[in-house]
Structure formats: C-alpha cells, structure tokens
Amino acid sequence: MERGARLDDGQDALKPERWQRLQELFLHAISLPDEARATFADDLDEADRDLLDDLRRMLQVHQAAVEGTGPFGKLPAEDRLIGVQLGDYRIDTPLGQGGSGTVYRATQVSRDRAVAVKVLRPGISISRAGYERFKREALAASRLRHPNLVPVYYFGRDEGHDYLVMELVEGLNLRDQLLRCRGLEAGAEPASPPDLRDPRACATIVRDLARALDHAHQQRLLHRDVKPLNILLDAQGIPRLTDFGLAKDLELEDLTLSGEVAGTPHYMSPEQARAARHRIDHRSDIYSLGAVLYEMLSGRTPVAGETTAEVIHNILHQPVVPLQRQNSAVPAALALICMQALRRNPARRYQSAGALADDLDSFLANRSVMARAQGIAERAVERLVDRRVLLRLIPIAAVLGISAGGLIYYGADRVHANSLRPRVEVYVIGDRDAEVSYLPLDGRHLPAGPAIELGRARDGRLSAQAVPLGDARIIVRTDDGAFSEHYRSFAEGETVTVTAHPRSLAQTDAGMARFEATSVESRELLSEPPAHGAAESREPLRIPAFGIDEACVTNREYSAFLEATGKPAPDRWSPGWLRLWAFPPREDWLELPVVGIDFPDALEYAEWAGKRLPTALELELARGAYDDAGAWVERALGGDAVGPFNLGLPELGKLDPSQDLSTGAAYVLYARPAREATLVPGARIHHAVGNVGEWTETRAGAQRRTKFDAWFTEVSPRGAHLLLFCEGTMFDERGSQNQGFRCARSLGW
C-alpha cells in the first residue's frame, strides 16, 4: 500500500476529453524528430498546461523504452548487473534477452578483450542436477570449433549468477536482418549483407548452418533451440549459430507441466512439441533449421499461432503449407529441400544435417537436388527412355495439355525437373495382384479425364510411379472385382504411399443408397473459387454413378474402427470429451454421429471401410438439393446469413440464436441419432443437413477441404431467424467440434 502512495499526490483523474487531448499530443510528439520532441512539452499552449506533467512523464517513458519480453511489452530495462564483474569479466551493456537469460557485451579484464557473456536466468539452473548438466553441456559446447559456430570460452558461477562466456559477434541476429530486409523497397540494398530477399542467399546461410550442426552432431551434441534469434550474422554476413544445447531440457520440462516455454515455440520439431524427450535426436535440429529456412523464404513460420498452446497444437496437428504456395517465387528445388527438412516423421527428413547441406549445395550449383537423398534422378532417366513407360505417360501428357514430343524433349533435357514429379507407390493388403489406375479430379472432384493405367501391383506391390500434380483418386482393382479408391493430393516431389484394402461391392453395399450417373446444373458456388478459373463453362455437370452411406458414421462404428485398428482416440478429443465417452450423457450416445473428426482421420476410416468420402456434389444430390431435371432446388434461399449452425433442427422452435452454447454442449443437447428419419424432402439419406457437419472429399480453395450444409442464422431488419442454407462452408482440415462424416463409393468413373 505504501508503495503506491506517491500516485496520490493530489492529481485528479483526467476528464475523458482531456485524456483525448493528451493522447493526441503524445502521438504527435512521438512522431516528431528527436530534437523537436525534446522541446515539444515546453512549448505547450496555455490551454494544455494541465497535461504537461503527464506528457513529460510519458515522453520520458517513451524515450527510455527498449525491447523487452515482459507481459507489459516494451519496458525500460533496469539492470543491476551493468558494471558488475563476474570472475574475470566486467559486464558492460545488454545485447539481448533470450529464454534462458540475458546476453551482455562484456570485457575480459585480464586480456582486455570484448566478449559476450550470457547470464542465465536465475532459477533456471538452480537445482544441483540442472547446474551439473549446464556445466557439462557448456564444456561440451566449448570443445566445438567450427567457423559457423560461436565458440564458448568459459562457464562460471559468481555473485550467485551462472554465466557463459562466448566470442562476441558484432552484427545482427537473423530475426532482425529478416525484418530489415522485408522492410526494404524493391531496388534498395540492405545496410549489411546478406540480402535475405534472395533465395540463394538464404540457401547459402542455411547450408553453412547445416554444416555447423553436422559438426556438432558428430560430437553427439544437439542444439535443441535453432531459431533466428540464435543465428548471428557477422559483418560479412556469415551466419554463426550460438546458444548450443543450453537450458533446453529444463524448458521442455516446463512445457509439459505448465504449457509455457521460455521463448518462441515456432521452430520446435513435432517430437519436441510432444515433449517426447527420449525421442529427440539430431533430426529435431534439422527440422528447426528447416523451419528457419521456411521463414526466410516465405516470411512466415511453418506453423502459425498466437499462444504457445496454439503453436504447439498446430505443430502437432496442422500440416505445413507447402512453401511454394506461400511464395511461388521460391525455386521449386529449394522449396522441396525445405519441405523435406520439415517432414513430421523424423525418418522422412534428411537423416543428417550434412545431407541437408549437400542438397543445398546441389541446389546452389544448379545440380539436381534430392539426388543424394533418394537417388532417383538416374532412375528417372531410365524410366523416361523406356518406351513402355513413355506410352504410359502419353495419357498423362494429354491431361497436362502438353504434347508427347514436348514431353520427350523435356524428359531428355531436364532430368532434374522430373525428379520433382510426384509419385505414388501402392501396397495391396493380402499381397494380392491388382490393376492400379490414376483418376485425375477437377475442382469439384469430378473426373477431369480418363483414368490412366499406372500398372499392375504384383504380390501386393506397385513400385513408385510418376503421376501428374493435383488431386486424384488412385483406384486399385483386383481380378475378382474387389476394388478400393484413394483420394490423394499430389504435390511436387512427393512420393505418396497408398495402402489398399480392396473390397467387393457386396461387402460395402449394406446401408448405402445407390445413384445412377446423372447430370445436374452447374452453379456458381458462393464459397468456392471456380474450379477452372473464371471462365468456367455453365455446361451441366455429369456425376458418375456412386453409392453413399445412408447415415453418418456413428460413435459406435467409429469406436469399433479404433478398436479394430488399435488407433488411439483422436488427439483433439479433449479429456472432457473423453469423459463424455466414459459416461455418456445420453442413452443413445452410441447411435449419435461421431464428431470431432479431422479430415485425415475421416479419410482413414473411409479407406479402412473400403470406401471414400463423398464429394460435395454427391452429398448435395443425395440429400435432394437437385430436382429430377437436375435443377438446383434451393436457389431462392440466401440473404445475409451468418454463422453456420449444424445442430438443432429438432429444436428449431427453442433454439435461440443469441444463445451461445459451446459446440460440444449443443451436440449433447441437440444432435440426433444418425439413423433417425430423413429430414429434408427429396432426400434419400438421413440428415445430410441439420445435424452434424460432414466432411466431403472436395477441396475448397487452396488449403481447406470441406464443405457442409448447415442451418444458418439469418440476420435481417426483420430480426434473426434460422434458415437452411445449402452453400458450402469451409473449414481447415481440423474441422470443428461438430464435424462428422459419412462414406461413399464410386460405381463408375
């Protein structure tokens, strides 16, 4: 209480209009050049004299503000260590703050040389075991010598501080250099090298850092905290990695316990995010370095998120958006290298930092990349001159709109480009023989051309085959008529593995409604970009015959799937949600449609069941959105509809749109059993609308892939009411809490 007394020195609270004025004056003052600002307060009008004291204080604060990491934002640093001597080192000025401590510029008194001293945050090494470990790590780090590593000279303890002495590197860290380069005009040069707008400059830096990491890894030392702040650029623009292996173990413990880590989690590898410490090896550093490269090239971290918890969730659950989609100017080969370093599964990444460096060298020398990693360039040459393969490629060429002659030339001249071709390899359960084909899909997931035969899987295996880019279904047919289909999106350089479990129609027929091939009118989808650019034709759309589940997959069916496959419950099912499963709040719980399913999980279930997900068109057709002539029935609906609401149709009278139920609570209250009566006139399936959201196979836009029909709240001058609104709504692959799905099957294509 006493401490606050000085605030009550007789000042009255400001009146709102004076506060307004004070804000204006302050904002004006800080926009002035330094010298004008210094005298600004002295020249205040008489009328504003009452604000003088506040304004002076505020400008004083503003002047003193330095970058800080406190919850308060920028703060004036008051540092008791300045001038203090720790051992042989006199602390001079602060250089920066990191998760585990503050770095100072210091002087080694006995040798009169400038060094950097990192003083560990009090508390971080307070336990004896922790202290011993830091000491050990520091000793190990001090033995590392590499031109791209900042050497550690000494580790000491004095005045109750643990500190680490390192070479002083004069220059910016990578974060600052990135910000600086990003702010430059197109033609302008950065004040110091390198120009990070140049992808080759970025590749060079990361190559050097990968070599440094490789050196450390060979000494069995991990960095564990590779991020832009720990990468210093010296005056020549040479990158130097600092802060080796320190404090990270303890921070990870913190993470599991409190959900907080000191510093940014954006560059953490998935295994670090999972806090699977026993599984962290050198490949975690490779991921983090890949994340740094990704940010340098795209301006974004590979995972987004505001809060630590969100970032960690995204590292674990969100796929990294392909680099070239973020920035199409990044050379394809470089993007490929970056994405390979960022594979979620450590076994699919570069297996050593040296291999990453080698591939970057290849890129920089304009050689074929990935050659070292996968050794496929040579095989690509052989395949391309193989006539049989060429014949197989001709239909693909037709799909791609290039001539076969062009393809041959392309193939002979630019081999490395072909190594970027996506490929598919197929395994058939039961080691059966099967014909494998590739069905290209257009934006609506209608066939975009004839199916292309990829070859025959023998003894259950078809080795990797080059396929065109884009969305497609891989169709696997055994000789006895069983088949399976697998929706995949093929991106440059990816090898996609399909594990097929072909089933006969008789095995999947039960509970499915069949639809013959039909044509429907083409509609402008409000929420989806046109499938093939703006000039899309309005030709009727031909939908091949298909079957679709009459009902959504239920809680009972999904739990049977989990049991049969030994898969754990989805990560995103919270403890609270799992409690509901243990103690169902409703008697019909098991008959309710399963929810909280993300897109990959839905796809996996469908393929396990020998099916696929329906396309948006199929779902619409099945629930009666088109009349017999193929015309859209609900064209009159629309308006200023906001907020999809999938649950609650039976409670239409009761559901108050202003009532903000959590989605989970709405599900418990309002979701209906999957097999209850059909709700929409004309529908041949249960609840394609008005119950839970449903995944469809159809991609909508660049990154999001679902659409579901829903009840919306319409807000108009007449008030708010509910309305059935049948346009698609996009979600990312996570979907929402009330996201379920049903399965479908092609009966023709």
Added chain:
Amino acid sequence: MTRLDEAAVVEMLRGIEAGDAEARARLIAALQPELRACADRLMRGQPTGHTLQPTALVNEAYLKLFADDGPCFGNRRHLMVAAATAMRRILIDHARGKSTFKRQPDGERLALDSVLLSYEDTGIDLLATDEALSGLAEFDAEMARVAELRIFVGLPLDEISVLEGIPLRTLERRWSVARAWMMGRML
C-alpha cells in the same frame, strides 16, 4: 472447494450477455478458486525457483472449464475479461500478503509467488501497476480492460484486438499511449 462446472460458467456468461451486472461479479468471484487450484496443480513437482506465467494459469483454467472447443466467441471475451480481473485480484492480494484464504496450500502459495517473480523478472512492480491501472480506468475503461488482458492474462495485442473488436492498428496506437501514461505514473 467445489469445482466449477461448465454449465454454471455458461449460465453466468449468459447472465453477463443479458446485461446482468451481478453475474460478472459472480463469475470473477467463481474464477478465483479455479485459478488458484490451477496454480497449485501447475506448481506441483516444479523445481524451486521456477516461474509461472499468468498466461499458463488462465489457459489451464480455460481448458479445464471448456474441455471442448469452448463457448462461442462472445462468451470467450466475457470469460477472458473476467479471468483477467480475477487474476489481477488474486495477484494483488497475494502481493499485499493478505490473501483471503486462510489455509493456502503450499503449492498455491509457491505458484503465486512464482507468478509474482515472473513480473519482477521483467521489471514490473505489480502494486504500482495496479494503482496506475485503477487511475486509467477512471477515464478510459476500455484501455483499462485492454491493460488487464495484456498484463494479467498476458494476451498478445492481436488476440485482444479480436476479443475487443478494436482494429489492431488502432489498438496498438491507443495501447502505446495508455501504456506510456501508466508507466509515466509509475516513474
């Protein structure tokens, strides 16, 4: 200590939505034991000298209350604003050393100490901040709310911008002034 259940919280949130002024006070009061319990839980097994961030506490409490996706948008705002106030009261009480809880479990006391420490680490004098904040609230309730969210929950500005419906640029500008005013008051 009875644990808050989601239904009760949703009820109070709905009350706030409907303009029931008492509901807000009830929610703030109800959140305090929950936040303390979270502090206690988070602190258990931590090495001495460990510091907790207020954000971790509020997130934990939030996750506990809303195990699924949580209440819809409007409610999240009310909850966060209430949590910020609750957090502020707990910490200020604790800093003044007159916690209203007679038998404060060790873990909880340690946890709150460590949260205080986390402020001290970054040079924030909480009691002075609290007073400055009260001063600010007298003429700019909106920025005072922003300050509570920023300081006592540790929400980043862009998240606050979404919660409060203030465009980020505007918020940044206004917050920079309000912050300077508060810090000026603390000089």
